[in-house]
Amino acid sequence: MDFNSHNDGVVLVAVGLVNALTPGERRGRPFPVPADLPAAATEGLRNGYPNHREVGEGDAGELAEVAERLRVVFEAVSSGDVDTAAGQINRLLDESRARPRLDRHDGEPWHLHFHGPGGTMAGDWAASCATGLAIVLGSEFHDRLGVCTAPHCDRVYVDVSRNGTRRFCSTPCQNRVKTAAFRARTRTA
Numbered sequence: 001m002d003f004n005s006h007n008d009g010v011v012l013v014a015v016g017l018v019n020a021l022t023p024g025e026r027r028g029r030p031f032p033v034p035a036d037l038p039a040a041a042t043e044g045l046r047n048g049y050p051n052h053r054e055v056g057e058g059d060a061g062e063l064a065e066v067a068e069r070l071r072v073v074f075e076a077v078s079s080g081d082v083d084t085a086a087g088q089i090n091r092l093l094d095e096s097r098a099r100p101r102l103d104r105h106d107g108e109p110w111h112l113h114f115h116g117p118g119g120t121m122a123g124d125w126a127a128s129c130a131t132g133l134a135i136v137l138g139s140e141f142h143d144r145l146g147v148c149t150a151p152h153c154d155r156v157y158v159d160v161s162r163n164g165t166r167r168f169c170s171t172p173c174q175n176r177v178k179t180a181a182f183r184a185r186t187r188t189a
Helices: 005-021 037-046 057-078 082-096 121-137 171-188
Strands: 024-026 029-031 101-103 111-113 145-147 156-158
Touching (some): 005 037, 005 121, 005 156, 057 082, 057 121, 057 145, 057 156, 121 145
Antiparallel strands (some): 024 029, 101 111, 145 156
């Protein structure tokens, strides 16, 4: 399932930034604030745009702040509180002064950007991610945003499957849960 080509990438960046830059738990283990914030921020951006340039120290810190605010959206949707998610998105849209703009660069055809020229990297990505998530939240697919349901994992995901039944951030988390369930069944049998 696709929202549209550019928006797909932007929503994947939102997921990537939250998962790479916010502390919590991942795959059953603590996930602290990354020691190498620029590398983690680059990884997050490359989740949606694999050829994105390396991120500098200052931009990485600002992107980490954006990621914390984006996490609120995923957590709210996952708990069924779409109103809180929408409120957070509206604040990000206002603060980042998000606005659609057709742009053409690097030999690409005209495509939609969600920020104007001359902004900061973090501000531009805040505008883009907020707009991309607003498009998802404002559609019948708002429940496709989620937080992993595996024990000891709080990484986020966007469900682009046909049937919309995804519950885990990754295959390793899904496998952990299935293995634990299998072991529990064999112990009781």
